[in-house]
Amino acid sequence: MAPPPPSPSPSPASGAQYAHQFLNTALSQRGPSALPYAEDVKWLIRNHLVALADAFPSLHPKAALFTHNDGRAAHLLQADGTIPIHHAGASYNLPAVLWLPEPYPRSPPLVFLSPTRDMVIKPHHPLVDRSGLVANAPYLRSWVFPSSNLVDLVRSLSHLFGLDPPLFTRSPNPPPIPATPLPRVHPSSSSSSSSPSPYRFPASPQLAARLPPTEDPAEVYKRNAIAKLVDMAYADAATLRPAREAEVDTLFAMQATLRSRGEVVSDGVRKMGEEKEALERRLQDVMMATDLMEAWVMENTKGAAGDTEADEAIETADVLSKQMLECTAADLALEDTIYALDKAIQEGSVPFDGYLRSVRALAREQFFQRVLSTKVNKAQQQAQVARMAARAPQYAS
Structure with missing residues (x-):
């Protein structure tokens, strides 16, 4: 399979323009170099990535080779960069990659945190597993097509990661932590550079290794309350999702029924029109035959003596x-x-x-x-x- 078009690293000033140009070129490819997305949703994928680049300039659309767990490899789109968060009064950038799998946007994206060498993933984090996969985010669990999008996803992750950061700076003498390899990502040859680092954005500031010991209990309570409210909101959305999907399915079924009935009505109208034309032609034929009969009668009654009495019709x-x-x-x-x-x-x-x-x-x-x-x-x-x-x-x- 031929690789998709080159995806060079854009400059910050031209990020939005680059997203437009790159996505127009990448999603318009046909044949062996076409990306494995359905044709009817490519426009939606483009809009999602363009909106993400506009809202978060630190995330840039790219195309790279993704290896699935079963060994299959495919050229997929990704948003590569950092997710900004605010924690303890400071701003940080978490290195992350948002992969768009083949069924996207009908299924949610795959979000991976890619810590640098001096960072580690917080053990037992409620949203991120040891491999860096963001697996338990409420927005991902309640993904609904076509309303869900990448901008709202990143905003949700930025808020949740700000409450409980998933990455920490390595301490000078770190305890031994089992290493779990991240999924393999093979950038396309056209987008490779001489630098060994797979990221093309400024280095991320380091996060503190642990919370300050003098953290205000009121702030902790507030943060936990906000996190609980967010989880409840996403849980409510997930609860409402089956009902909304059932309503959509019902409307689709009703639409199909109406379309079928419309076809039947159209066919009936067409047949009635044909029958009307046939009857009009038959009426014309009858009128012509009537004219001929009347002409014949008039021609054969010329010169007649008039009415004859019945008694005179028979002569003895x-x-x-x-x-x-x-x-x-x-x-x-x-x-x-x-x-x-x-x-x-x-x-x-x-x-x-x-x-x-x-x-x-x-x-x-x-x-x-x-x-x-x-x-x-x-x-x-x-x-x-x-x-x-x-x-x-x-x-x-």
Whole structure:
């Protein structure tokens, strides 16, 4: 893997400008030389480091090779320098390195104190272990993405270390302390210099080996009370964190549901638009067909003689045929009338005595019509026989 771009030590006057330029170059790398951070959070990483350089000029962004506990090595960003603290009325600078691991900023950074040769780590410090790792800081335990940031972290560490400094100056005859090696840090070859020291900042003033024996008990009580309040505040924040994360997850789930419903609604609107267009085309086709039918009807009704009476639509051959037609029509009409009276009497629409009188009169009339029809039929048969006999050849006797 190619190393990231060079990270020379900036001068104090150009620290902010250097942070901007270096981070723009380092985070824009692609391919084998790209830093192992997610693309959607690189802008946030840049903002965190730039804000840190502005708030604490003694911490400068760099890129170096970090070796994990399992032996993996990766080029990571770091903030290298000192953390200012105030203790017992004096100001001090603690040498420290803030590493940004691959999951950052969704997970907290790794903070290491890097004491010089004349410094030792205070044994059994509540926040710093013997290797220099700041493992129990409340701000790190309650890290919340995306609100947590490096500036607030360093401010919290500066305050807590001022209450209980984790580094002390070696005494002239120090008691034997087991040495615990710090994690290996291999600076990139492009950022190496001829000086063997891995730090590029002024030497840190030494801390006192122990607290003055004449320390005011009121100050001790005040310091302990402040430390307890800070721990309680961070504990409350850590307690509220799961609830806030659950609310965020619920909102994300709701957002996904709304987005899915929006897609369904959009798809329904699109289908309705397509159906509307199809119906409009169908309506146009029907209107065109209607126009064609009306034109055809108008063209084929030109020159017609007008309305024709129903009786004139059928022309009989002779007088007997006409009389037979009239008798048959009257018989059928009387039959329909009697049937209508039967339905009416069943529904109770006409009185029973009125029904009997009407049926009796209609039946009499129907009888006469049928008798007349029978006579006309016989007359037609006789006429037919006569016509056939007239057409037969005559033989002489």
